Amino acid sequence: MIPPAAAAAFVEQAGWGHAAILPLAGDASLRRYFRVVDGARRAVLMDAPPPQEDPRPFIAIARHLAGEGFAAPAILASNLNEGLVLIEDFGDERLKEYLEAQPQDEAAVYSRAVELLADLHSRPAADLPAYDRAVYQREAGLLTEWYCPAVGLTVDEAAYVAAWDAVLPLVERSARSPVTVLRDYHAENIMLIDRPEARGLGLLDFQDALAGHPAYDLVSLLQDARRDVPPEIEAAMLAHYRAVAKPPADFDAAYAILGAQRNAKIIGIFTRLWKRDGKPRYLSFLPRMWGLLERDLAHPALGPVADWFAANIPADKRHDALEGFAPA
Template identity: 80%
Template sequence: MIPPATAPAFLAQAGWDGAAIVPLAGDASFRRYFRVLDGGRRAVLMDAPPPHEDPRPFIAIAEHLVGQGFAAPQILARDLDQGLVLIEDFGDERLKEYAESHNAEDELAVYGRAIDLLADLHRLPAADVPAYDHAVYQREVGLLTEWYCPAVGLAVDVDAYRAAWDAVLPIADQSKSPVVTVLRDYHAENIMLIDRPEARGLGLLDFQDALAGHPAYDLVSLLQDARRDVSPELEAAMLARYRVAALPPADFDAAYAILGAQRNAKIIGIFTRLWQRDGKPRYLSYLPRMWGLLERDLAHPALAPVKTWFDANIPADMRHHALEAHAQA
């Protein structure tokens, strides 16, 4: 987490000459974040190095969200050629740590605010972004057979896997739900608690991959969180809250299960790739949770073809902790 060599000159040009640059966080991509401190001022420096990263989608979605009344970071300065962006600092209080350090009543309340924010977002027209469509869903679920299955030594029927998804995805594709802005990583580590009146006091991060798609997807991101346990009781309460706020159509429950299975299968593949290709083994510790969530989703009748494929191709003892055991062997 050494700042890029060009950072001091970029900050000086932006009016932050001599500011301290302190490591803040890295993530699953090539992006890195640093806190910039200058007396009583502070901001966040995003390092999104080309050609691996392009900060323009982040900027565009941030400006779109702010224009719709949500709290996305203000863009203070940018150098697109170097992939450097100086953004507003939302502080350190994430929904994750707040929920884990407070009682169940407080957890319920803060998740309720996050659900209400989604309902607000889903009442508005979608951003001008590409569609989250059948082809994208298929490409993403393919990450499981591309990365996870070989990593645990399984040769599986990939054609049948695609066919099983082809059989169930139309329920989500053709849902009567509105097409909305899908932030895609709307979870407890990307939702900040901020002392501001707009957007229910919640600051949004990590939305640069936003697409236009089904409203259930971000509910899955939040309530089937890859990085923390959300109890089935809390998930059910929040889904009930969303139904009251957004009045979704009758096919919503099936679409939620399908997109839950789709997202969880994708994440199993991504986390395997992060270990195998990118040298980030810590993501393997999340796989047991992801398999548990995936199996819950597969139990929905709408997912019967996909469940049949999993039962035939990935035995129970090759799930959950299986990859961790392979990695340690």
């Protein structure tokens, strides 16, 4: 976590010439983050090195969200050639760690997060590419591309595509109109901040946003890859969303389909992070992801996809099949 060579000159030009640049965090991509400290002032330096990373989508969506009254980090300065962006610092209190310390607040805080989504979904979508059938299929295909070979399975990939083609039309029909889908709306990307007008919730990691179905971000929140959301909280928050947003009657079916699609995708991504990127720690999340996926597959709307899993991935090749590769 050494700052990039251009960082010192960049923060100086931005008016932070005497600041310290301290390691903060990385994520599953090549992006890295540093805290910039100048006396009482704090900011965050995003290092999104080109050509692999492009910070322009993050900047565009941050400005769109801020313009709609949501708490996305203010963009303080940017150098797109170097992939450097100086952004507002939302502090260190992520929803995940807050709930670990204050579990009694789970329902109240998740209610606020659900209401934020309902508010976002009541507004026109940002100018974004569509989250369409081609994207859904490409993402779901990460499971057959990465996970199945890792556990020694040769599966019927054509039938897998056909199974998804059989269930995705319900999702396509059920959305009244596309909404801004942040795509990674979960407890590690939601900050608790002192901004009552934004429900006290700061948004991060939305650079991959698309225009799609409102159920997707609700799945991201309530079927979290990195923390266990109690089933009773998930059910209560689904009911809360229905009460606030008044979605169509088939919303629960769309939620299950997109839950299965997202969870299959994440199983593939986490396997790829191990196999391709040398990050085995993500394998420890796979038992949770399989549990969530199997819950979604039990919904009647997912019959063809559930049948494919039953025929192609036996029980002993799920859950902890890669456990021996995960770090202790």
